[in-house]
Amino acid sequence: MRAFGGAVTMALVLALYLVLVVTRAVAFLQTGTPVGAGIGVALLVLPLIGAYLLVRELLFGLQATRLTRRLAAEGPLPGDDLPRRASGRVERAAADAVFEPYAEAAEARPDDWRAWLRLGLAYDLAGDRRRARAAVRRAIALSR
Template structure:
């Protein structure tokens, strides 16, 4: 069994476990509502909202993960992934901050020349991630996904 299959299996098992948990929460919420009384109905509605929010979060996370994996596969096929193999690393294994910042500046310069190219946005998102700016990495990856969709249409 290869690594990707193992990861998908783990994700599948976790989604099943979460689904069962959400089902249990939902049934408890319905039970609370059926018992009547303002407090029980209020608690029941609150408990029912938890699995609804949970399903939305799981779905959004899986969707984003599959979209990012799709872009990663395309970048790999086009041999455009960032080469970080030679960059100096800290004892933890992370790329040293100075090296990550230097790589980021190079990738940002490429992106500034063509910001509407999804490949440049993908590479910039990865550079943000290596530089430790996870928030900007997520936002830039969302942009790369949107640009790739426009490009494919």
């Protein structure tokens, strides 16, 4: 829940930034000069890209949370039984040690969203965020 609150806070900050950029873009467009118009158009395009990326990331987070809750209802998640530090994070060596079965399960069942989500969670525990996101994206696509 903490991560969701952080994501909402960042979304609100980005939304405020986008509003400020759009007001500056309008001011540049009203100058009537070609350079001002060019800067104004560029400032309008950048917030659109930012808004698209923000919505995309929020949807990813919501879909991943939904699938993780479904998987948690079916049984324990990867890392639930691993030793943890005082901070609550899983010990990295323990996460690396149990990673392999999840990778093998995803290879054995390439069309099973559960196997891919477990693999994504295992990657996350091992600290490989890029592969974790890719595996979770695949799980989301397979769950549809």
